Amino acid sequence: xxxxxxxxxxxxxxxxxxxxxxxxxxxGTCKALAYKLKAEAGRRGMNVHIDHLNSIGPGGxxxxxxxxxxxxxxxxxxxxxASFFVEWVKNASVGTQKGVKYxxxxxxxxxxxxxxHAVPKLIDERLEECGAERIVERGQGNAAAAELFDxxxxxxxxxxxxxxxxxxxxxxxxxxQAEIDSEIRKNMLQQDSxxxxxxxxxxxxxxxxxxxxxxxxxxxxxxxxxxAGDYIGLLPANPIPVVQRxxxxxxxxxxxxxxxxxxxxxxxxxxxxxxxxxDLLAGFVELExxxxxxxxxxxxxxxxxxxxxxxxxxRYCQPDVYxxxxxxxxxxxxxxxxxxxxxxxxxTDFLIAMPSIKMxxxxxxxxxxxxxx
Numbered sequence: 134x135x136x137x138x139x140x141x142x143x144x145x146x147x148x149x150x151x152x153x154x155x156x157x158x159x160x161g162t163c164k165a166l167a168y169k170l171k172a173e174a175g176r177r178g179m180n181v182h183i184d185h186l187n188s189i190g191p192g193g194x195x196x197x198x199x200x201x202x203x204x205x206x207x208x209x210x211x212x213x214x215a216s217f218f219v220e221w222v223k224n225a226s227v228g229t230q231k232g233v234k235y236x237x238x239x240x241x242x243x244x245x246x247x248x249x250h251a252v253p254k255l256i257d258e259r260l261e262e263c264g265a266e267r268i269v270e271r272g273q274g275n276a277a278a279a280e281l282f283d284x285x286x287x288x289x290x291x292x293x294x295x296x297x298x299x300x301x302x303x304x305x306x307x308x309x310q311a312e313i314d315s316e317i318r319k320n321m322l323q324q325d326s327x328x329x330x331x332x333x334x335x336x337x338x339x340x341x342x343x344x345x346x347x348x349x350x351x352x353x354x355x356x357x358x359x360x361a362g363d364y365i366g367l368l369p370a371n372p373i374p375v376v377q378r379x380x381x382x383x384x385x386x387x388x389x390x391x392x393x394x395x396x397x398x399x400x401x402x403x404x405x406x407x408x409x410x411x412d413l414l415a416g417f418v419e420l421e422x423x424x425x426x427x428x429x430x431x432x433x434x435x436x437x438x439x440x441x442x443x444x445x446x447x448r449y450c451q452p453d454v455y456x457x458x459x460x461x462x463x464x465x466x467x468x469x470x471x472x473x474x475x476x477x478x479x480x481t482d483f484l485i486a487m488p489s490i491k492m493x494x495x496x497x498x499x500x501x502x503x504x505x506x
Contacts, residue, residue, distance in 0.1 A: 151179040152296050153195060157186045157204030157215030157252070160366070160492045162276060163240055165401070166203050166285050172307065172396070173289060179297065186211075186218035193225065194260075196232040199268060199296045202256055205240040205276070209248030219252060222259045231264035236292045238272035238285060268295040279423035279460055282488065286427070307397030309481040313389050313410075328354055349495065363497040369490065370415045375467070379414050382471055383480040387411040393481070401489035418487035424466040426455050428486055432469065435478040442473040 154171060158164040164183075171181040186204060194200050204215055211219040237260075239253025250273055257271045272288030274281045331352040339346045353359070380387060389410040393402055402417055414420065429449050436443035448454055449469075458464075466486055470476060 152181045152199045152201060154181050154183045154201045154203060155186045155189065155218075156183065157202075157212040157218070159205070159207065159212045159214075159364075160494060161489075162281075162491060163203045163205050163212075165489050165491075166238065166240075166274075166282075167201070168401070169282075169285065170201055170203070170289050170292070174293060174296075175396075176307075177293060179293070185214035187214050187216065189218050189221070191221070193221075193230050193263075194233045194235065194265065199292070200233065200235040201292055202235060202237045202253075203240075204237075204253055204256065206245075206248055206250060206252040208245055209251040211252045215252070219256065222256055222263075225259065225263045227262060228264045230260055233260065233265035234268050234295075235260055235265050236267065236269040236271075236288070236295075238274060238288045238292075240274045240276045240281070242276050244277070268292070279425045279463075283425050283427050307395070307485055309393055309395035309397050309485060311481050312392040312394070313385070328357070330354060330357075359497045361497060364494045365497060367493045367495060369493055371418075371420045371490070373415075375420050376411060376414045378471065379420060379467060379483075380410060382467070383483065385410045385480070393484075395481075397481075397485045402484065413484075417490055418484060419490050420467055420487065421465050422488055423463045424459060424469055426450070426452070426460075428466055429455060429459065429469065431486070432473065432476065432478070435476045435482075436473065437475060437477075440475055442475050445473060 152174065154167040156164045156167040158167075167183050171183055174181045181201075186202065205212055210216075237253050237257040239250040241248075241250040241253075243249055253271060253273075257267070261267055269288065269291040272284060274284045274288075333350040333352055334348075335350075336348045337345060338348050351365075359365070377387075379385075387410060390407045391410050391413055392407050393404050393413075395404070403413070429446065432446050433443065433450075436446055449459055459469075466483070470478060470483065
């Protein structure tokens with residue numbers, strides 16, 4: 134499936150808004166972080182408006198609220214929804230952004246060491262040169278590491294502390310209630326803004342210890358054109374065996390119908406609508422993301438005091454042990470929950486801990502025939 138547009142929210146804003154979160158995001162990671170900021174701000178009694186960086190007009194950033202800029206670099210270049218903004222900020226005059234209060238968080242991949250965080254760094258430095266006030270130091274997130282969300286949480290706490298809101302509400306944790314009906318079938322009509330295409334072939338080209346490289350031949354919809362070097366966005370699904378492991382761990386059936394209610398994951402999870410347990414796990418959360426140290430620490434609340442599982446969690450929380458036995462082996466949360474058999478972790482808490490499923494990108498190669506390679 135291919136993504137249609139970069140629009141996040143309508144641009145109409147309310148006087149009650151306390152901050153803007155502007156995302157530069159191709160694959161969706163930075164957009165997800167922006168919604169994570171919005172959710173935390175809401176628990177502090179604040180309202181955050183989310184949009185993409187290219188939504189900013191010639192006058193520059195707003196001065197009546199703080200601005201969080203969350204963006205990535207792609208080989209040193211801005212994302213598609215940040216290109217005009219970056220060009221504008223490069224050429225903005227000194228002093229034109231006085232009165233603006235901002236903070237920048239960047240996502241980057243260390244494989245591109247020479248351009249690592251190039252765009253977030255440029256935006257941060259140019260805004261300061263133009264007279265804007267930096268209210269929190271630039272955050273740096275490593276998109277290749279499990280700690281990305283922990284890194285963002287630290288930056289987010291500093292930004293919200295400087296922005297205001299009721300810090301006492303910070304202790305209020307997100308919650309979900311789940312209604313499960315085993316009698317309802319999953320025959321549901323689904324609609325989305327992604328375009329479907331036919332997979333003609335799916336061939337494994339090489340297989341490493343972690344990554345598998347594939348060659349896909351796709352039949353694109355009529356009217357869709359491409360050139361060599363273009364990228365196509367693919368919306369993945371979790372492998373069936375992995376989904377089955379989650380169902381077995383939480384004693385669910387594939388055709389159980391789940392209705393989620395609450396506040397957690399309101400920007401990614403299908404709340405207030407019936408959905409099969411299988412579709413929920415296959416299509417909405419990343420089940421194989423490496424577990425972060427904070428996620429391991431949170432497991433302590435579900436272990437019985439003095440149990441073997443509590444001792445294992447305590448050991449994994451030691452930074453050296455976590456790095457060598459968990460992080461370096463890219464252990465995911467599901468594998469830990471399976472290992473810790475006496476852990477009393479509710480299914481809804483497992484969902485809250487999971488990041489939303491991310492779009493994958495693949496590069497296009499020319500073909501003499503209609504299908505896309």
